[in-house]
Amino acid sequence: MPDNRFVYLSNQWQNNESFKRQRGFTTSNEREEEDAEPKTIREFQKDRLRTSYAEFFTKQRVRNENRAIHFDANIDLIKISFYVTFNDDLKRKFFERYGLSSVEFSRFNKTVTFEVVSDITSQNFFRHVHTIINSPEGTGYVNQPFNLIALVMHFEFIDTRARWVSASLSGSLLTLISSANPIYTIQKNTLFRFLQERQLTFSYDQQAPDLIEVAVNDRNQLREIADNFDIVKAITSTRALRVRPGQYGELRRDYGFTVIVPEQLTIVGVIDTGVTRITPLQDILTNFSYDHTGNGAFWDESGHGTSVAGLVALGAEFYASTDEVYTAKARIAVIKALQFNNDNLNISRILADIRSARQTHNVRLFNLSLNISSAKEYNSTYSHFAYELDKLAHELDVLVFIAVGNIDPDYLGDALADPLHPDHKYPVFFYKPDSTSDGHRCENTNICEPAESLNNISVGALAGNLEQNDQSDVTPNALYPAYYTRKFHFDYSVNINSTPLRKNQRNKHLVKPDVVFDGGDLFVYEAGMEILRAHNHPEGGYFARTAGTSLATPLITSYAAQILNAYPELRTQTVKAILINAATFYKKDNLPAFRNSTEALLKNLVGFGKPQKEKLLNTEDNSILFLIEDVIAIGEIITIPINLPPYLKDAGNKLKFEITLCYSFLPVKDNHLNYLPLHISFNLIKSVDVQVAANAGQVVYGIKNSFRWSEDHFGLDNRLFSNSQSATYILQPRDISAADNAVALAVRCLLKNEIPEEYSRQAKRIAHRFSMVIRITEQQTQSVNNSLYQQILACNEIKNIAAATNEVDIDVDVDL
Secondary structure (H helix, E strand, O other), X not given: OOOEEOEEEOOOOXXXXXXXXXXXXXXXXXXXXXXXXXXEOOHHHHHXXXXXXXXXXXXXXXXXXXXXXXXXXXXXXXXXXXXXXOOHHHHHHHHHHHOEEEEEEEOOOOEEEEEEOOHHHXXXXXXXXXXXXXXXXXXXXXXXXXHHHHHEEXXXXXXXXXXXXXXXXXXXXXXXXXXXXXXXXXXXXXXXXXXXXXXXXXXXXXXXXXXXXXXXXXXXXXXXXXXXXXXXXXXXXXXXXXXXXXXXXEOOOOOXXXXXXXXXXXXXXXXXXXXXXXXXXXXXXXXXXXXXXXXXXXXXXXXXXXXXXXXXXHOOHHHHOOOOEEEOOOEEEEEXXXXXXXXXXXXXXXXXXXXXXXXXXXXXXXXXXXXXXXXXXXXXXXXXXHHHHHHHHHHHOOEEEEEOXXXXXXXXXXXXOOOOXXXXXXXXXXXXOOOOOOOOOHHHHXXXXXXXXXXXXXXXXXXXXXXXXXXXXXXXXXXXEOOOXXXXXXXXXXXXXXXXXXXXXXXXXXXXXXXXXXXXXXXXXHHOEEEEOOOOOOOOOOEEEXXXXXXXXXXXXXXXXXXXXXXXXXXXXHHHHHHHHOEEOXXXXXXXXXXXXXXXXXXXXXXXXXXXXXXXXXXXXXXXXXXXXXXXXOOOEEEEEEEOOOOHHHHOOEEEEEEEEEOOOOOOOOEOOOOOOEEEEEEEEEOOOHHHHHHOOXXXXXXXXXXXXXXXXXXXXXXXXXXXXXXXXXXXXXXXXXXXXXXXXXXXEEEOOOOOHHHHHHHHHOOEEEEEEEEEEEEOOOOOOOXXXXXXXXXXXXXXXXXXXXXXXXXXXXXX
């Protein structure tokens, strides 16, 4: 391939501080939603409220009786499930009328956990519930004092059992509420004394103030915490999903190859089980490391971290041919988080290590082939682990590559042992909510936290093992998503609190995994992927074969390292955009096993697809890749012209624009619907003045009707957004002729209204960074003598991407 490098597009752009935000019409679906709210109290609503009312006071009484630590006041929590999305207007009304302050939003903000701020005012809530319970049939609620209760499906008191999500003695995570109540600080200080007096091992970092890692001696100590400390919202296990370090060891005398380590290689932090200093890796490991276990970062008990490091360092080229010499793709900084493959993760220390590695050693890429063990429930909100990783990615310009997790092979084996059951067949196995199988629930195939992180990259697995022939076993074909890989957990088709999601709350871009790569298949030797193993491993051998998303992930991380090796000054969100832009996958109708399935299921398994190596570093002569790294303010629209070579008007060929946008953001904690409050989107439009793009309609500035904005903003506060978007625009020969040698890229930005005031004020004060990849390809039906790459360079302002620098440049929005 020619060395046609990527370049920055530097054409002079225009901006306008506002743009037209109204469609000017209301769709029939939106009118139906507006009129859908019932005007009377239904009898089934009364039954639900009656049950909630009785159970609430029973749970509250039992909790108070079980308290062994006395505080001057308690912090009662109440969870309410609503028929409607809980917005800022309801938030104000519930606080003013009932003394309830929201502390967490979940299930697309239809379920809210409240802190009872005023015991006196909160009695109004129960009085109004009582009024409705005892009201005559057909009672209306419009303009009634109890009208807010008509929106409530059910409510519950948050007792000890509700706080106890999952737990393990060796390591549990205490997640705290955020509260301005003075009792909060008193309880937090008392909790620290409680842990110290009982000589319990715990970990706390002020950078993540709502997380405490603790190891206890018996479950009664965890129960004491849950019984007495109202500020503890949830207790969850941090046990890692069991990793599979290798199987079927291959006996050889040595590794049989050496590794060349170029200067200025990108450093990747491998967060895993440590890395043994085997011969191929000994010159690749950095002289600094982190160890959570006390057993040494360079002792890998399970072998998992060593195999992951080998995949990052050697990359997919290691499988392309059998050579005596390979060139390293990255250097490895070891972050040993586990000793054994199902130990507990110390999340606070992982976060601190990422921060230290970035600020002290300029490490910007990290591989996390580890997960919390349980699958995410359908439509559950973002975990605190994902939240903290998203914060780090935004603040420090880092990128963490996260495996979505593997379905346990024993669980999968049990399902395959009954191949006649229709719900066990591929790909029905991944999604069958009404399954009749006794041993299988499709929810168990959902991703594991923190793979839902939005600022970082999540990776799933295909069944291929990078060998020439199809070696897959239980998966129908090497090209398919592997039987053990996991899918996105958002299911837009189901009702939330008995009512459907609005159409604008579904987002085709928002999906995890982001990308997929080969990870091998189960259950036979030939199906596995070959990995490096320490020669002193208990099972012997220098190589082994295994399978998993934990293998696919470091191969994608290796691709990212290669991008930074070639273009070291890029932002990490630009690296993410390049990977997504280079990704592709088959439509479901091209995959026989998926023809009776939905496109949504396939997308939930593969995301944007598999990145193609030939698209990651340079382009062919008939193509060019422009990069944009810029900033945009809230409410602003930007237009960036792209000049087209004159020869295209008469060439009779098509132009294909493949455009990808990625941007990082500071997440809103404990808020499902508004977790990502920042909207940035793009469109390919005519080369018009920015005032036209800002104030006219699509009919005026659009190249054609099918060229739409990458993401809609209408119904801003009810929408789910995605910070990774891709769109393809194809200009026909007549479109090129009409374009008059230029088109333009338009970018716009908005911020949700229903977010914390301090967040909103700061976000409006600064400009927000975004990264874009514009790949332009001439699809030739008529032969031409011109090189699109050279010709388009000649008619646009460009900037070459500079060489490496050793300086640590962290330009972050610290005030956010």
